[in-house]
Amino acid sequence: MTQELWGVFLNAALVNNFVLAYFLGICPFLGVSAKLDSAGRMGLAVTFVMLVASLCAFGINRLLGMIGAEYLSLISYIVVIASSVQLVEMFVRKTSPALFKQLGIFLPLITTNCAILAVALFQTQREYGLLEGLVFAFGAGMGFTLALVLMAGIRERLRLVDVPDVAQGMAITLVLAGILSLAFMGFAGMGASA
Amino acid sequence: MMPSSHLLSLRGAPHLHADSAVPRLMLHSVIALLPVSVFAVFLFGLAALATVAVAILACLLAERVCGPRSALGDGSAILTGLLLGLSLPPALPLWMVAFGAFVAVAVGKHLFGGLGGPAFHPVLVGRVFLQAAFPSAMAQAWVAPLAAGRATELPATSLALPFLTPDAPYDGISGATPLSALKAGEAGEPLLSLWLGTVSGSVGETSALLLLLGGLYLVYRRVIDWRIPAALLGSVALFSAVLHAIDPERFPAMMTALGSGALMLGAWFLATDPGISPTTRRGAWLYGLAIGLLVVVIRQFSGQAEGVMYALLLGSALTPHIDRWTRPKPLSEGVEE
């Protein structure tokens, strides 16, 4: 069991990294990853919201399964995840202004991030249980953070060099992501025990 | 960028502080790679010679096309080509070699701002691109060492027409490198031939001993920082020894791990590139350690037989962060800019 959970985690974080293998969440990826500090904090906030999303999706699947209305799942994910995140945001703002300053400002941004909904959808499609789902969400979030932070480091460095002007901005970031994506192929097959 | 780093650091590595530094680095690196290149031609014959020659020529051509200023003189394109050629399977179709060289120089180097700019080693970019683009060719284009007739004829696959699959099947026994044999659970090569290099493998990666000598020469010439290969090889040695102690059936012994694959080539000649490695001493240790760990993890736990290239790429992605953590605190802001 732990072996399988470890496999789920590795798969989500490294082998099928959300950003580098599925292109998910690249809107903030292109926007935020230029600054190292915010990249790390954004990543943590995303991880947190992914965990919330995974919990919500598990509950929704159970509930809709009971009344036989699975076809409403997509619309329910969207609504429930968005409102849960909003609740969490309000809660954090009240209880811990410091934490809110660190992570909270990203929360509204994240709600419509495709990576979040993808956690819910993938987890459903792969029929993960509650624990597996949470591990998957955590792995996906860690993988997202890792990709974001690695990119941010390189992008900060790239500001000092002479990138050809047509390639500046989006293009060079995409090439960077492409190379990282190829580098992550080194992890292919990890966690899938023979 | 870092006002105080070159006041505190006594490193001999050329940080572009003198105009002559680049050609000097290139010259000594080429000298250090000569023995292993000659050995490669002895081992694999014409195939090795053609691979290296095409890689160098293609790099020069790409440099000419992409580099607006005349940058051919600094020798960096020659070194890139040499290293790339040495890292490829000997019977790889030559058009693929040229393609990889072009990607290395155009994408890996000039897109990222030319010499001194690259975030990744251009050779690694070219190599990993070829690996991903033509996986079956890269997995099969091996040549048996010391084959008869190697001095006079090229493998038929080398001469495949550009962008086409070769007519002839790849000669080499598929998956014949010592590492892929280990991965498939077959018996490895004897330790001695592994270190001497009389085994199958990429053109210039087989002889761990000659690569080690070349690396030591670079250290002696103060061209590279000895801490990086020391940390890298040390961490590979440490982690493989630990794994081997846990399960000797499944994990190869320390000396096997050290002597096989592209480890020596990567540790001495690629990881040490001043453009992609950390600037501080502590950073160099951390960097080597991280890459070594990644090499062992990828080799032993992923689906890939060889992990050096991936580990090096990931390591260079870590460099900016390592630099940040280990940067000496400046005494006061903005001493000089």
Next chain:
Amino acid sequence: MADAGMISEREDGVERLRLGFWRENPILVQALGMCPVLAVSNTGVNALTMSLATTFVLLSSAIVISTIRGIIPRQVRLACFVLVIATFVTLTDMAVEAFALELHQALGAFLPLIVVNCMILSRIEIMASRQPISVAALDAIGMGAGFMLGLVTLGSLRELLGRGTLFGAQVMPDRFEPWQVMQLPGGGFFTLAALVIGFTLLDRSLKRWREVPA
């Protein structure tokens, strides 16, 4: 992107179509709405399906939102937008599943992911919730066409180089060695980068060419 919101109601439809297709091309210029689609841009057919589905969702949501824009309270407008978009995405998903099951399986979870396509939400917010139906619809069509231009080019290129085929038909010579990397995520990033660079260069030379006779 900032000035897109300030387009006045008088602006003629053709201009809106043109903007979305070229100068504000969602993929190549604005880098919007790529997340849910790039992962399945490895063949022409997948790219075409995804962009048709996206365009359909954008167009129908734009029409509906524009129709009911008078009664949507400002405070919950985003919730309303998302509800409408999610409905159309679910409908599309079910339709594709019913009529093309294998395509549906190839697209996997990425079809429902259209719901979080930032391009759709931003067009709804900027245009449909403020403009009459005709303008909103034309804008949606223009954006959808631009989206399709970017995505189908990307998908075709990846398929051509990565498999030697175009929309499933063999194009390259028999012994063409496919560049497998193009079918991998890394190749997707590279191809998109190349397209962005190509688009920028093309756009620049078009401008220069237009300036010469003037």
Next chain:
Amino acid sequence: MTEQRGGSGLASVLRIQGVLVAIALSAGLAIALVHEWTRPMVMAQRGGLLGDAALEVMPGAASYRIYVRSADGGLRPMGDDDTPELFIGLDEGGHIVGAAVVGSGMGYADVIQLVYGVDPAAGRLTGMRVVASRETPGLGSVIVDDKDWVDTFTRIHLPFDGEQNLRNLRVRSNANHEQGEVDAISGATVSVVSVTRIISSSLADWLPILKAEFDELSGGDRG
């Protein structure tokens, strides 16, 4: 996202609620209607895809009956709301000629769904078809495209230990099919291992049931 200011008072709150509820209701209604309309088509197509694959992996089968596992661990004929789990193949004369099981599990990129044929009496596989997968085209997709490799599943014997307990299928280069070994393909290790693992774990579930029920089903030919 949040707009704290704006109209206050009960009336406006009610209005907001009303609009939201109205939109949500019409959305739900539209989805439910289309769902009712498309579901039969989807189910038919699904069953068709699986059924076609099942016929291919049961040599000699001309038609099939579909079963699912019942709550007590036995088998029952598939109902309207079920997804197929087991196909029992019948020849022209209506005699049972084999069984095909639907299995699924995680591949390299996404879930792989497949159908494999098994002859419980002879203790061997009779074929395998991947029905749904998103493995990397050109690499992992060989589990669909590589005809030679797919065909080897008609020759693979189930590996039993001396006590007739089923052991796992394994992937090896130079595989010995008599020993339940599946050929490795370089560049597609993960996908090949996934397919093998899916069949292996599915067999562990199904083989006891099949062995127990097969005779009974054979006896029930006329029913």
